[in-house]
Each structure stands twice: as structure tokens, then as C-alpha cells.
Amino acid sequence: MARRSHRSIPKPPQIFDRDWEWSELTAFVSDEEPGPRLAVVSGRRRRGKSFLLEALTEATGGFYFAAVEGTRAEALSLLGEEIARFTDAPVPLRPQDWTEALELLFDLAAQRPVPIVIDEFPYLVRGDASLPSRLQRAIGVRAGRHLRRHPRILLCGSAMSFMGGLLSGTSPLYGRAGLDLVVHSLGYREAAKFWEITDPRLAVLTHAVVGGTPAYGREFVDDDAPTGLDDFDDWVCRTALNPARPLYGEAEFLLAAERDVRDRALYHSVLAAVAAGNHTSGGIASAVGRKATDISQPLTVLKRCGLLTVEPDAFRGNRSAYRIAEPLITFHHAVVRPNQARLTRRSNPAEAWAQSRDTFLSKVVGPHFEHLCRDWVSWHAEPDTFGGLPIDVTSGTVADPSARTSHEVDVVVRGAVGQDHGILLSIGEAKWNKVMDVRHLDRLRHILGLLASRGIDTSHVRPACYSGIGFTPALQAAAERGEVLLVDLGCLYGGA
Incomplete structure (x- = not known):
């Protein structure tokens, strides 16, 4: 199947980072496929979803409506006023229900694909629980005047429990969205x-x-x-x-x-x-x-x-x-x-x-x-750092029966070596405010012995020490011999 074509829309300079999010959004709104399409944009508050979507509508001549907490009648009235402003209508429009309101929104895209952003969508559903069903019915019409219109509906919200269920198997909108974008916080x-x-x-x-x-x-x-x-x-x-x-x-x-x-x-x-x-x-x-x-x-x-x-x-x-x-x-x-x-x-x-x-x-x-160290492994470590491709990065607990205790492991890396997946590649300890020494490496070696005694393959494991202050000369010498990987703040943030 040929890839759908879409025009490139430059990201506005006021948007920091978010290159991938902008690329996904612009590809969605500029798709020339006829008929209505639906996207869901979610993420916790303050992450810049509204800022991103407002910039999208400004760059594409789209329509943006920010819902407020209120009754169904007030929401319809505010939406009618916003549509009138967008179309330069002489008087405010007065849709009587959401079926009529959706018709007015779809009419905005009669000539070309038009982004239609409905921000804080959960507020509208609180006022009228039938809205997702009405939207599903409108989007589902693939013939006649609906097929000749090209609305690109983007539903946005911060109520993660609600937004997470909007496309679930029990939702009327299940299977209807061409884009489900979660706006995460910035990487560290x-x-x-x-x-x-x-x-x-x-x-x-x-x-x-x-x-x-x-x-x-x-x-x-x-x-x-x-x-x-x-x-x-x-x-x-x-x-x-x-x-x-x-x-x-x-x-x-x-x-x-x-x-x-x-x-x-x-x-x-x-x-x-x-x-x-x-x-x-x-x-x-x-x-x-x-x-x-x-x-x-x-x-x-x-x-x-x-x-x-x-x-x-x-x-x-x-x-x-x-x-x-x-x-x-x-x-x-x-x-x-x-x-x-x-x-x-x-x-x-x-x-x-x-x-x-x-x-x-x-x-x-x-x-x-410790969390940032795991993020570094997942997102920033060089591909050959651990002798394989990291796939799963977590923490773990290893029982020590003879000592009647257990050991916490801050960074556990599993990955792929050749055709084998799930191989243990590294175990690591992270200390924010302590200079790390050979004793920390000895502890990791002891833990590796415990894992090996349980039948876990440790032949590919590279011990790692992560420190916010630094390492003793003896530990640095061990690193030079290839016995341990040392990761400091400079490495975490991309320095030498």
C-alpha cells in the first residue's frame, strides 16, 4: 500500500522540542484522504498540549475550541459563537444539540482538510454523555456529503483516566482514530x-x-x-x-x-x-x-x-x-x-x-x-555500551538466602545479543551523593554470583556504577581493565 502524501508544515519557532509530536500532528491534518478523520491527543496537565494544538491550527488555518466546565446548553452556545467568529458569520450560530453542532464543524472542512481541535473534550462529555456516540455516527458516514468534507477532528484532554478509555474496546469511538498521541513531559x-x-x-x-x-x-x-x-x-x-x-x-x-x-x-x-x-x-x-x-x-x-x-x-x-x-x-x-x-x-x-x-x-x-540512570540506558547510551541492544531497563531485587537478606539492584539491563533476546546485559548501582569505590563493584560481583547460582546466564553481563560525584582511582583502574562501566553526570548529560 502506498504511503499517503501530506505537505510539510514547518514547526513554529516558539515551540521548544516536540519535533516528533509536530511531525505526527501535521501528517494527520494534511492527509488528503477524503472524508472525516479522528485523532486523540492526551497527556497530563501543563505539558503544552494546548500550546501545541493552538500553534497547529494557526499554522494550518484550522479551528480551535477550548471547552469549559458547564452545562450542555452553554457548551453548544459557546461553540456556536466560536464557529461564527471563525467563519465571519454576521450572527452567532445556535446549534440545538451535538448532532447539529458536529454538522456545523464538518462544514468547516467542505473545501479542504481542516484541523478542528476540541480541547478539554471531557468537559463536554460530562455535560452530554451521548457526544462520543454522536461523533462516532458522524465519522462513520463514508458516503454523500460527509465523504466530500474533510474535517480532521482532534480531541484533546488532560483527564488521563477518561482519555485513556476514549478509544478502548467499550467506547463508541473504538477503532475510529487514526492517531492516538500522548504528549509526555520533556526528557531530562x-x-x-x-x-x-x-x-x-x-x-x-x-x-x-x-x-x-x-x-x-x-x-x-x-x-x-x-x-x-x-x-x-x-x-x-x-x-x-x-x-x-x-x-x-x-x-x-x-x-x-x-x-x-x-x-x-x-x-x-x-x-x-x-x-x-x-x-x-x-x-x-x-x-x-x-x-x-x-x-x-x-x-x-x-x-x-x-x-x-x-x-x-x-x-x-x-x-x-x-x-x-x-x-x-x-x-x-x-x-x-x-x-x-x-x-x-x-x-x-x-x-x-x-x-x-x-x-x-x-x-x-x-x-x-536512579530513575535518570535507567532513562540514560533506555534513550542515550551508545548501542555498543552493553554489548547488545537494550530492550528492557528496570530495577530488581535479588535474594541472598545464606545471608538471610536481599539486594536491591538499581539498574538492570536486558537486551538482544545476535538472535537471542532477553539476555541479561548489565546490573548497576547508582549513588547520587557518594564517591563510588571497589566495594560497590564487589557487591555487584556478589549479586552476579547469586544470579548464576539460580541458573541465570551472566556471561554477557557488564557491571556498571553510576555516580553523581565520581569514582575512586582504584575503581577507575578497574574500568580501564574492562571490569566495570562507569557513568558520571557528564555522561548522563551528553558530555565527554
Whole structure:
């Protein structure tokens, strides 16, 4: 089948990064195939979805409508007014229902493919649950005047649980979308460039607070970025710990914005437990004082909302690790929430920060650095770094029966060597604030011995040490002999 042709649309200079997203969107809206087509664009709030779609409609002469929370009648009225403005109609249009409104939207693309963006689509469905069915019926008509019109409908929303189900098997729109695009946060290297931070240590610290969400580097902090390591503490106090700044309350808003969250206190306690280092369902349940069965629903909802991720243990098939997906939420529960009373009384945030900084380094930055190391393997390591193509990068737990303990492995790399897939390529340890020495390599060798005793092929394994500070001369000498791979901050951020 021949590839459909589409015209190239240059990305506007005001859009940072997002080359792949822009390419997918422009290919979708410029497709010359006759008839209506549907796309779904989702992603958590503040990631720049609306900014991206507004730029798309401006570049292509498309139509953009941002829904608001309100009744069905108000939504139809606002949409009619927006269509009238777009078409220069002398009077506002007054569609009586969504079937009529969709006809008006489709008419906008009578002559050419026209992007028609409906932002915050979940708001409209709350007002009229029949809207997805009506849209399905309109898109499904492949003859007559519908085939002669070329609307490129893009539904956008931030309610991840809703948007995730919009194209599921039980949805009227199942099988109707030609594009299902999730706008993720910026990668950690891209985030450093966005913040214009060149010091990799400062980049990690900043990313551990705000992650790669673009809005947190602009309007939420009034374009205030840390100017250097000596400014980082002051920056935290004047932004993330300042009740007058939007960044301060953002973590709570992210949870409150999800409709499926019922018992908000329980959900906050679950997130706080994960932020404190409890990553198994049993550990989380114990921390919140509930049975494991009592938190299964909150864990499921938080995963569906995109606020929690779950990663299978690399070495224990019946065990998974829950992690918070948004760094700002981890920071909030580890640092802001325990100090909320004093911070809201307008006390000096520097005092609260001084008492919380050690917690920040151990509970926030340390685990976050481990996550960045896994990201480096997945996205930035050279193809021959591990002697094979990395396919699966996780963490894991290895039992040590003779010592009656277990060992945590921060970075586990499995991949392909020739035709063989799933081969163990590397196990690694990550230390943010510690100079690593030969003892860390010895620990990895001991773990490899335990794995080999279980029948796991370790012949391709390359031990790795990841450090935020550096390595002793003895460990560097071991690396020169090819006994261990050393990864520092310069390597993580693309330096020599």
C-alpha cells in the first residue's frame, strides 16, 4: 500500500522540542484522504498540549475550541459563537444539540482538510454523555456529503483516566482514530536545555523538583530559574516552598483534577507512602494503616490517571514496584506536605527547607537519580555500551538466602545479543551523593554470583556504577581493565 502524501508544515519557532509530536500532528491534518478523520491527543496537565494544538491550527488555518466546565446548553452556545467568529458569520450560530453542532464543524472542512481541535473534550462529555456516540455516527458516514468534507477532528484532554478509555474496546469511538498521541513531559536532557541549565548537577536537582513539565519553567515560577548551585536553595524557597507561587499548590491540584479520585485523603496518603520509599503494595498498605485489599482501587486509579507507574521486578516475577510519575508530587509529599502548616502561616521557608534538605536528598534526589540512570540506558547510551541492544531497563531485587537478606539492584539491563533476546546485559548501582569505590563493584560481583547460582546466564553481563560525584582511582583502574562501566553526570548529560 502506498504511503499517503501530506505537505510539510514547518514547526513554529516558539515551540521548544516536540519535533516528533509536530511531525505526527501535521501528517494527520494534511492527509488528503477524503472524508472525516479522528485523532486523540492526551497527556497530563501543563505539558503544552494546548500550546501545541493552538500553534497547529494557526499554522494550518484550522479551528480551535477550548471547552469549559458547564452545562450542555452553554457548551453548544459557546461553540456556536466560536464557529461564527471563525467563519465571519454576521450572527452567532445556535446549534440545538451535538448532532447539529458536529454538522456545523464538518462544514468547516467542505473545501479542504481542516484541523478542528476540541480541547478539554471531557468537559463536554460530562455535560452530554451521548457526544462520543454522536461523533462516532458522524465519522462513520463514508458516503454523500460527509465523504466530500474533510474535517480532521482532534480531541484533546488532560483527564488521563477518561482519555485513556476514549478509544478502548467499550467506547463508541473504538477503532475510529487514526492517531492516538500522548504528549509526555520533556526528557531530562531536553528539560535542562529548556531551563537553560548547563551544570549537570544543578540540572538533576532542578529536575528532581519540577521534572520536564514545560509550564513549571515559565508561568508557574514567573521564568525564575536557579542561576547556579549556590542559588538552588534560595530558588526552592522562592518557588516550590512559596505559597504565593502557583507551583506550591500544583501537586494537590493534579490529584484534585481527576474525577475518579473519591477519597482524596487516602489517595494523598498512598502517594506520601510511595514518596517515603514504599514501593510494594504491601509496604504502601502498611504505611497508610490499611489492608492491601483496601488500597488496590487507589493504586489502580492512580495508575490510570498517570500519577503512578508500576514496574515489574527484574528478578522476582510476582513483585512490582510503584513509583510516582511526576517529580513535583514526590517533592510535595516528601518536603512541602510535612511543612504545610508553617509554610501557609507565611513562616520563613528557609527554616523549613533547612530541616527538610536531607530528606530531599535521600528520599527525592537519590531515587530520582536512579530513575535518570535507567532513562540514560533506555534513550542515550551508545548501542555498543552493553554489548547488545537494550530492550528492557528496570530495577530488581535479588535474594541472598545464606545471608538471610536481599539486594536491591538499581539498574538492570536486558537486551538482544545476535538472535537471542532477553539476555541479561548489565546490573548497576547508582549513588547520587557518594564517591563510588571497589566495594560497590564487589557487591555487584556478589549479586552476579547469586544470579548464576539460580541458573541465570551472566556471561554477557557488564557491571556498571553510576555516580553523581565520581569514582575512586582504584575503581577507575578497574574500568580501564574492562571490569566495570562507569557513568558520571557528564555522561548522563551528553558530555565527554
